[in-house]
Amino acid sequence: EADIYQTPRYLVIGTGKKITLECSQTMGHDKMYWYQQDPGMELHLIHYSYGVNSTEKGDLSSESTVSRIRTEHFPLTLESARPSHTSQYLCASSDSWGKETQYFGPGTRLLVL
Amino acid sequence: AQSVAQPEDQVNVAEGNPLTVKCTYSVSGNPYLFWYVQYPNRGLQFLLKYITGDNLVKGSYGFEAEFNKSQTSFHLKKPSALVSDSALYFCAAYTGRRALTFGSGTRLQVQP
Numbered sequence: 096e097a098d099i100y101q102t103p104r105y106l107v108i109g110t111g112k113k114i115t116l117e118c119s120q121t122m123g124h125d126k127m128y129w130y131q132q133d134p135g136m137e138l139h140l141i142h143y144s145y146g147v148n149s150t151e152k153g154d155l156s157s158e159s160t161v162s163r164i165r166t167e168h169f170p171l172t173l174e175s176a177r178p179s180h181t182s183q184y185l186c187a188s189s190d191s192w193g194k195e196t197q198y199f200g201p202g203t204r205l206l207v208l
Numbered sequence: 209a210q211s212v213a214q215p216e217d218q219v220n221v222a223e224g225n226p227l228t229v230k231c232t233y234s235v236s237g238n239p240y241l242f243w244y245v246q247y248p249n250r251g252l253q254f255l256l257k258y259i260t261g262d263n264l265v266k267g268s269y270g271f272e273a274e275f276n277k278s279q280t281s282f283h284l285k286k287p288s289a290l291v292s293d294s295a296l297y298f299c300a301a302y303t304g305r306r307a308l309t310f311g312s313g314t315r316l317q318v319q320p
Contacts, residue, residue: 151306199244
């Protein structure tokens with residue numbers, strides 16, 4: 096098992112609420128990622144970071160935002176949750192030394208009512 | 209544009225039989241190729257990867273994959289399937305861009 100953690104594992108919340116999904120890793124990896132996984136199984140990259148104070152949008156447009164103030168921490172925030180945000184969110188990290196193996200957290204399953 | 213294709217949404221195999229999960233890629237350069245497995249309510253777990261060298265790569269849980277440059281394929285194989293192998297399998301490629309490019313996933317069902 097990789098040392099990458101996500102909380103909460105499950106979240107049910109009402110429309111309009113602000114939420115933050117936590118992701119942390121203890122492997123000292125520079126690169127971190129957020130993926131959204133839809134019910135059809137496909138993974139969509141929504142955010143990534145090459146290091147502290149570096150964040151970029153991914154391939155899938157998302158209303159969420161991220162921050163990277165510390166190497167080990169990469170939280171994702173939704174300012175106003177909507178039912179269309181219902182999905183599974185997976186966090187991952189990888190090293191910067193050419194091996195590029197990504198290690199994934201267990202995921203957060205979000206349901207917005 | 210680079211892409212990874214997994215042509216089968218689902219693969220069914222009987223326990224004890226060999227299994228193959230197919231993956232083809234369309235990327236520039238010399239890609240790193242990966243296989244991941246996802247069990248229910250879990251994140252993805254790394255199985256194996258190809259970077260260079262021997263075209264047959266061995267990974268976790270008895271899985272192996274064969275890199276075929278001429279066919280741009282990287283099929284996942286196992287000589288004898290177990291019921292516990294039932295899961296979602298993802299193929300992915302990395303070519304120096306920002307992140308892995310994942311295939312759409314294949315659900316493997318192993319019947320007892």
